[in-house]
Amino acid sequence: MRTTAIFPRIATALCVAPFLAGALVSRADAADVRVEAIVVKPASPAPSALCEIKVLLKNTGSHSASYFRFEVKVADKSLPVYKVYSYAIPIDAGATGEVALFNFYAPAEGKTFEVQVTLVEAQWVDVKKEGKTSTTTLAGAVAGLPTGNSLLVKLAPPKS
Numbered sequence: 001m002r003t004t005a006i007f008p009r010i011a012t013a014l015c016v017a018p019f020l021a022g023a024l025v026s027r028a029d030a031a032d033v034r035v036e037a038i039v040v041k042p043a044s045p046a047p048s049a050l051c052e053i054k055v056l057l058k059n060t061g062s063h064s065a066s067y068f069r070f071e072v073k074v075a076d077k078s079l080p081v082y083k084v085y086s087y088a089i090p091i092d093a094g095a096t097g098e099v100a101l102f103n104f105y106a107p108a109e110g111k112t113f114e115v116q117v118t119l120v121e122a123q124w125v126d127v128k129k130e131g132k133t134s135t136t137t138l139a140g141a142v143a144g145l146p147t148g149n150s151l152l153v154k155l156a157p158p159k160s
Contacts, residue, residue, distance in 0.1 A: 031144030032061035033122050036096055038115055038151040045106040046156045053101045055117050055149075059091045061124065063139055066090040069121040071146070074104050075113040090127050090136065111155055118148030 036058040045051050053072070059065045068087045072079045081102055091097035107113050124139040 031119075031142065031147045033057060033059050033065045033091070033119065033142050033145075034147045035117050035119050035149040038117050038149055040115055040151060040153050042156075044154050044156045047106060047110075047158065048108045049106045050103055051106055051153075052103055053115065053117075055099050055101060056096050057091055057099060057119070058096045059093055061142070062093050063124040064090045064092050064127050065122050065142055066125045066136065067121070067123040067138075068099060068119060070101065071116075071118040071120050071148075072101060072104075073114075073116040075107045075110070079104060086121075088136075090125060106153070106155060112152055113155070114150055114152055116148060116150040118146045120146045 034057070036056040039054045039056070041052045041054075042049070055070070057065075057068065066088055068089070069085070070082045070087075072082050079102070085102075087099050089097065089099055101117070122142040122145060124142060126137045126139050128135045128137075
C-alpha cells in the first residue's frame, strides 16, 4: 500500500521538473548586468588603423557591480589579453557605466568587420565611502552570465 502512494508523487515530480528547469533557465538568461552598447572610435576606421573600444554596462541589480571579465572578438578573432584581465570599476545599482577596453587594430582587408564583447564574469560589491577613501567588499557572483552584444563596423574606403 505504501509503494502505490509513492508512484503518483514520482510521476508528478517528473511532470513538473521540466517546467521548473525552464523557469530557472529563463531567469538565468536575464542577467542584471549586461553589455548595453559597444563604442568603437573612429566609427569608420581605415584598414589596419588603431581603434579605441568602450563598452556601456547596464546594472539593473540591487548592488553595485565590479570586477568585470570580458571576451572580445574582432573579425571573429578572440583577443587573448582578456582571458587574464579583470576591470575593477564599480557601477552603481540602476546605473550605466562606461568601461574603456584595450585598443585594437582594424582588419587590413574587407569592407566591414564585427566586434563582439561578451561579459563573462562580474561580481556584486558593497562600496562604502568615507571621505576620500572607499572600501569595496565582494558580495557574490552576478548570475546569468555570460551575456554580450556586437557591433558591425564599416571600414573607411582606402585613400586614392
